[in-house]
Amino acid sequence: MKVVIVAKTRMRGGACIGALTFDGRSLRLIAKDQETNNNFNMDYQVGEVWEVEVSEDAQITPPHVENVIVQRKRRLAPMMKIDQFIEKQMPPLPGGVEVIFDGLTQPTSTGTLYIAERNGLPSRSTIFWRPNQALRRDDDRKRIRYRYPTGDGGRTLTFVGFQRPVSEIPAGTLLRVSLAHWWRPREKPEGELRCYVQLSGWFPYKIPTKPQPVPAQRIQKRTYENKIPEIDQVLNQVFGYQDFRHLQREIIANIFRKQDSLAVMPTGSGKSLCYQLPATLLPGMTVVVSPLISLMEDQVLELREWGIPAVYLNSSLTHSQYLETLARIKSGQIKLLYAAPETLLRPETILLLKKCRVECFVIDEAHCISEWGHDFRPEYRQLAGLRAQLPQAVTLAVTATATQRVRQDIKKSLLVSDANEFISSFDRKNLVLSVVDKIDALEQTRDLIDAHKGQAGIIYCSTRDRVDTLSEQLQMLGYPVLPYHAGMESDARRRHQHRFRYEEGIIMVATIAFGMGINKSNVRFILHYNLPKNLENYYQQIGRAGRDGLSADCLMLYSYGDIATIRYFIEQEDPKRRSGSEHRLKTLLAYTDTHTCRRKPLLSYFGETYEKDDCEACDNCLHSGTEHLAAGLELTGDESGTQQVDLTTPARQYLVCVKETGEIFGMMHIINILRGSKSKKVLGKGHDRLSSYNIGLEYTKKQWRYLAGQFIRQGLLRRVQPHGSLELTSVGEAVLEGKKVWGVVPGYITKPTASKVDLEYDSDLFEQLRSLRTKLAGERELPPYVIFHDRTLTEMAAYYPRTSEDMTRIYGVGKHKLEQYGPHFLPVIKAYCKEKEIEPVNVPSMSIAQAKTARGRKRTQYIWERFQAGDSIQAIASELGFASSTILNHLKKAFVSGKPIRLDGLKDASELSQADEKGVMKAFEEFGTYRLRPVFDALDQTASYDQLHIWRLIYRITTE
Ligand code: ADP
Ligand code: ZN
Numbered sequence: 001m002k003v004v005i006v007a008k009t010r011m012r013g014g015a016c017i018g019a020l021t022f023d024g025r026s027l028r029l030i031a032k033d034q035e036t037n038n039n040f041n042m043d044y045q046v047g048e049v050w051e052v053e054v055s056e057d058a059q060i061t062p063p064h065v066e067n068v069i070v071q072r073k074r075r076l077a078p079m080m081k082i083d084q085f086i087e088k089q090m091p092p093l094p095g096g097v098e099v100i101f102d103g104l105t106q107p108t109s110t111g112t113l114y115i116a117e118r119n120g121l122p123s124r125s126t127i128f129w130r131p132n133q134a135l136r137r138d139d140d141r142k143r144i145r146y147r148y149p150t151g152d153g154g155r156t157l158t159f160v161g162f163q164r165p166v167s168e169i170p171a172g173t174l175l176r177v178s179l180a181h182w183w184r185p186r187e188k189p190e191g192e193l194r195c196y197v198q199l200s201g202w203f204p205y206k207i208p209t210k211p212q213p214v215p216a217q218r219i220q221k222r223t224y225e226n227k228i229p230e231i232d233q234v235l236n237q238v239f240g241y242q243d244f245r246h247l248q249r250e251i252i253a254n255i256f257r258k259q260d261s262l263a264v265m266p267t268g269s270g271k272s273l274c275y276q277l278p279a280t281l282l283p284g285m286t287v288v289v290s291p292l293i294s295l296m297e298d299q300v301l302e303l304r305e306w307g308i309p310a311v312y313l314n315s316s317l318t319h320s321q322y323l324e325t326l327a328r329i330k331s332g333q334i335k336l337l338y339a340a341p342e343t344l345l346r347p348e349t350i351l352l353l354k355k356c357r358v359e360c361f362v363i364d365e366a367h368c369i370s371e372w373g374h375d376f377r378p379e380y381r382q383l384a385g386l387r388a389q390l391p392q393a394v395t396l397a398v399t400a401t402a403t404q405r406v407r408q409d410i411k412k413s414l415l416v417s418d419a420n421e422f423i424s425s426f427d428r429k430n431l432v433l434s435v436v437d438k439i440d441a442l443e444q445t446r447d448l449i450d451a452h453k454g455q456a457g458i459i460y461c462s463t464r465d466r467v468d469t470l471s472e473q474l475q476m477l478g479y480p481v482l483p484y485h486a487g488m489e490s491d492a493r494r495r496h497q498h499r500f501r502y503e504e505g506i507i508m509v510a511t512i513a514f515g516m517g518i519n520k521s522n523v524r525f526i527l528h529y530n531l532p533k534n535l536e537n538y539y540q541q542i543g544r545a546g547r548d549g550l551s552a553d554c555l556m557l558y559s560y561g562d563i564a565t566i567r568y569f570i571e572q573e574d575p576k577r578r579s580g581s582e583h584r585l586k587t588l589l590a591y592t593d594t595h596t597c598r599r600k601p602l603l604s605y606f607g608e609t610y611e612k613d614d615c616e617a618c619d620n621c622l623h624s625g626t627e628h629l630a631a632g633l634e635l636t637g638d639e640s641g642t643q644q645v646d647l648t649t650p651a652r653q654y655l656v657c658v659k660e661t662g663e664i665f666g667m668m669h670i671i672n673i674l675r676g677s678k679s680k681k682v683l684g685k686g687h688d689r690l691s692s693y694n695i696g697l698e699y700t701k702k703q704w705r706y707l708a709g710q711f712i713r714q715g716l717l718r719r720v721q722p723h724g725s726l727e728l729t730s731v732g733e734a735v736l737e738g739k740k741v742w743g744v745v746p747g748y749i750t751k752p753t754a755s756k757v758d759l760e761y762d763s764d765l766f767e768q769l770r771s772l773r774t775k776l777a778g779e780r781e782l783p784p785y786v787i788f789h790d791r792t793l794t795e796m797a798a799y800y801p802r803t804s805e806d807m808t809r810i811y812g813v814g815k816h817k818l819e820q821y822g823p824h825f826l827p828v829i830k831a832y833c834k835e836k837e838i839e840p841v842n843v844p845s846m847s848i849a850q851a852k853t854a855r856g857r858k859r860t861q862y863i864w865e866r867f868q869a870g871d872s873i874q875a876i877a878s879e880l881g882f883a884s885s886t887i888l889n890h891l892k893k894a895f896v897s898g899k900p901i902r903l904d905g906l907k908d909a910s911e912l913s914q915a916d917e918k919g920v921m922k923a924f925e926e927f928g929t930y931r932l933r934p935v936f937d938a939l940d941q942t943a944s945y946d947q948l949h950i951w952r953l954i955y956r957i958t959t960e
Contacts, residue, residue, distance in 0.1 A: 001054070006020050015041040114196060135169040161202070179195045231278075267428075280335060286335065289362065291377060298783065301782055315343070364399075425603075425608060430546045445527060460541055524552050548790055654708060676694030769797060920951045
C-alpha cells in the first residue's frame with residue numbers, strides 16, 4: 001500500500017514514524033527487527049510517499065493503536081502538497097487546546113496533559129490540530145516544550161519532532177499531535193492509566209480557508225411521508241411480526257417526516273425496530289452510534305438474517321475487515337451502519353459519511369450525552385456537532401434510562417422539541433418480580449436454576465470473591481455456570497461472554513461488570529444473590545431478562561447483612577454525597593419491604609404511577625389471597641403460588657421471648673432459646689428458666705430465621721444498631737394483645753415463582769427444534785437466538801406449521817428467514833407430526849392463544865366475552881385449563897370494572913337448592929362478603945366454598 005510520511009519523532013536511537021494512507025488511516029510504522037537495526041526508521045523523511053507491505057502488530061503497545069510492522073518498503077517520490085493531502089485525508093480539528101483528543105485529555109497541575117484510560121485503549125493516538133492561538137516556546141532543561149495560553153496558566157506540550165524548533169508557532173498552523181507512553185502515577189498504583197500528549201510535528205504551509213459549515217436548520221430536509229402506508233407490510237414480511245408495539249408506529253412516522261425525536265423506552269420494548277424498519281425503506285443509509293460492541297454485532301447479525309444489509313465499524317475489526325467494510329459502504333449497498341462513537345468521530349469516517357447519503361442518524365444509549373447520567377461519555381457530546389455535517393439526516397435518540405434532568409439535557413443538546421419526545425411506560429409486564437429472605441442462599445439458588453433447567457440466566461453478586469466461590473460451588477454441582485468480573489483476565493472475560501451469547505443455557509455468575517450490551521433475547525432468570533446498590537441499577541440488571549417478551553423470573557435474596565454492608569459503605573462516603581446514597585438505600589428498602597404490588601415503588605422511582613392493584617407478575621400480587629385464606633381456603637387455579645397462613649402463634653412466641661430477655665439480644669439468641677438450646681450463652685444467662693424456653697420446636701432453626709425475618713419486615717420488631725438487638729414496636733405490642741399476623745409458611749417460599757410457560761406447546765418438538773437451531777447456529781457461527789427466538793420455536797411447537805404459508809404466521813418469521821430456514825425446520829415438523837400422527841391444525845386459533853398468553857386485563861376481557869356470549873364457566877375453564885374459581889375471579893374483576901355479568905350463567909353453575917340459596921343470600925346480608933368463613937359456618941358448612949364463590953358474586957351483582 002501507498003503511504004505518506006507525516007511525522008518522525010525521536011525515539012532513543014531511532015525514530016518513530018507516523019504515516020497516513022490514501023484512504024485516511026493513520027499508521028505508526030515499526031521496523032521488523034528493532035535490535036539489529038540501530039538507526040532504524042531513519043531512512044524515512046516527512047513528506048515522502050512510500051510503498052510498504054505491512055502486517056498488523058499483534059502486540060500493540062499502548063497507547064499506539066495504529067502500530068503496524070513493515071515487512072518490506074520502497075521509497076516512491078516526495079509529495080508536494082502534504083498539508084492539502086492531510087486536509088483531505090484526516091481533516092485537522094480547529095480550536096483551542098481542548099479539542100485535542102477532546103474530552104479524553106485532562107490538564108494536570110503542572111500544565112502537562114494526559115489522557116485518562118476510560119475504555120481500555122484510546123481508539124487512535126494521532127490527530128491534526130490547527131490551534132486558534134499561537135504556541136510559545138517554553139523549554140525546561142531537558143526538553144523542547146511549547147505552551148498554549150489558557151486562563152489558568154496554560155498547557156504545555158513537549159515537542160518530539162525532528163524539525164528545528166521555532167520560538168513561536170503561529171495560530172492556524174497545521175500541527176500533528178500524538179500520545180506518548182502509557183504510565184501510572186507511582187503514588188497511585190490503582191489509579192487510571194494515562195499518557196502524555198505531545199507535539200510531533202508541524203507543517204508550515206499555506207492555511208487553506210476554512211469551509212463554512214452550513215447551519216443544519218436552513219437545509220430543507222427531504223421527507224418521505226409517502227412511505228408511511230408501507231410500514232405495516234414491512235413489519236409483517238420482513239420482520240415477521242403482527243403488530244407494532246406501543247409508540248413504534250409514531251416514532252417511525254416521525255422519522256419519515258424528518259422530525260428529530262427522542263424515544264425513552266425500557267429495555268426489550270422494541271426501540272431498535274423504530275429505526276431498523278425505516279432504514280429498509282429510506283433511500284441511502286441509516287447510521288447508528290452505539291457504545292456497545294457486542295450489541296452492534298448482534299444487531300448486525302440479526303439484520304442480515306432478516307435480509308437487511310448492515311455492517312459495523314469499531315475497534316474489533318482487523319484492518320482488512322475494516323477496508324472491506326469501507327468498500328461496501330462506499331458501494332452504496334448498505335442500509336444500516338453501526339459505529340462506536342470514537343470511530344464515527346474520526347475525520348476519515350466523517351469524510352466517508354459526507355459522501356454517502358445518510359438519511360437517518362440514530363444515537364443509541366443517548367443518556368451518555370448527559371453529564372447528569374451515570375454513563376456520561378465525552379465523545380457523545382461531539383455527536384451533536386457531527387449532525388451539522390449531515391444536514392440531510394433526521395436524528396433519533398433512544399435510551400432506556402433517563403431521568404427528567406437527563407432527558408432535558410439530551411433534548412437541549414440535540415435540539416429536540418418536547419413534541420417529539422416519546423416516553424413509554426417503564427413497566428416490563430413479562431418480568432416476574434420477587435424478593436425472598438436469604439435463608440440458605442445456595443439452596444435457594446439451586447431451586448431457581450432447577451426451575452429453569454436448560455435456560456440461560458444471570459446471577460448477580462456484590463463482590464468478586466463471592467462470584468468466584470459461588471461459581472465454583474455451582475460448577476461442582478454440575479451446573480453450566482461461568483464467572484464474570486472485572487478482576488478476571490480480559491481474555492477469559494471475553495470467552496465467557498462469548499459462550500453466554502453463543503451457547504444455550506449458560507448461567508453467568510457475575511458482578512455488575514457484566515451485562516452492558518447483552519442483547520441475548522432469552523435470558524430467563526436473574527437472581528440477585530446480594531442486594532443491588534440501588535433501584536436504578538436493579539432495574540437495569542433485571543432489564544436484561546426476557547427481551548423476547550416471554551416471562552422471566554427476577555428473584556432478589558434479601559439479607560440484613562447486605563443492608564449493613566451498604567450502610568457501612570455509605571458511612572465511609574464523603575458527607576456531601578451521603579444523603580443521596582441514603583435516599584437511594586431508602587427507596588431500595590421501600591421496594592423490598594412493600595406489601596403491595598412491587599411495581600408501585602419500582603415505577604414510582606422512575607416517576608411513574610402504577611395504577612393497577614394487581615400486576616399478576618410479582619410475588620405480592622401472585623400470593624395475595626388473604627381473602628380466600630381468611631375463609632380457610634387454599635388458593636386454587638393456575639395463578640396461586642405460595643400460601644399465606646396465620647402466623648400469629650409463632651409470632652407471639654417470638655415476641656414474648658424478646659420481651660422476656662429484656663430486648664437486648666439478637667435474632668439467633670432468641671431462636672436458640674425457643675428451640676431449647678443448651679448453649680453456654682443460654683444456660684449462663686439462665687434463659688432456660690424462661691416461659692418461652694423450648695416452646696418453639698415445631699420449626700427448625702432455619703425456619704425460625706425465616707419467620708423472624710418476616711416479623712422484622714412486617715414491622716413487629718425493629719433492629720437496634722450497632723449490635724442488631726431486637727426491640728418490640730407498637731405493632732409488635734398489638735400482636736401480643738391479639739392482633740393477627742399473616743405470612744408465608746417457612747420453607748415453602750424458598751421455591752421461586754417458576755416462570756409460567758406462556759403458551760402450551762409440545763416440549764418434545766420444541767427440544768428437536770432447539771437442537772436444530774443450535775446446529776445451524778454452530779455451522780453459521782451465529783448466536784442461536786439470532787436465527788429464531790425462543791418465542792418463535794415455542795409457537796412452532798404449538799401450531800405445527802407444515803407449509804411456508806403456515807410458517808409466515810409464526811412470530812418472527814419474515815420472508816428472508818423463511819427462505820433461509822424454512823427448508824430446515826419444516827421437514828422436522830412434518831416428520832414429527834407424521835410419526836406422532838398429529839392432525840393438521842389449520843390456522844392457529846389466535847384468540848385462544850392470546851387469552852392464554854396475555855396476563856391481566858386481556859385475559860379477563862377474553863373470559864368475560866366468552867361468558868357473556870353464552871359459554872358456561874365450566875366450558876371456559878376446561879378450554880383454558882384453569883380452575884372454575886379462576887374463571888369466577890376474572891368475572892369478579894370484570895364486574896368490579898363496571899361490566900355487566902350474565903346472572904343466569906352464574907345460576908347455571910349453582911348446585912344449591914332454592915332454600916339453601918335463600919339462606920346463603922341472608923348470610924351474606926348479615927356477615928358481608930369480605931370473608932367467606934362466617935357464611936360457611938352460618939350455613940353449618942353445607943355449602944361448599946366453590947358454591948359460596950358463585951353466590952357471593954351473585955349477591956354483589958344483585959345488591960350493588
Ligand atoms: P430494546 O432495544 O428496546 O431493548 P429490542 O429492540 O432489542 O429492544 O427489542 C426486543 C425484542 O422485541 C427484539 O427481539 C425485537 O425483534 C422484538 N420486537 C420489536 N418490535 C416488535 C414488534 N412490533 N412485535 C414483536 N416483536 C418485536
Ligand atoms: Zn404486583
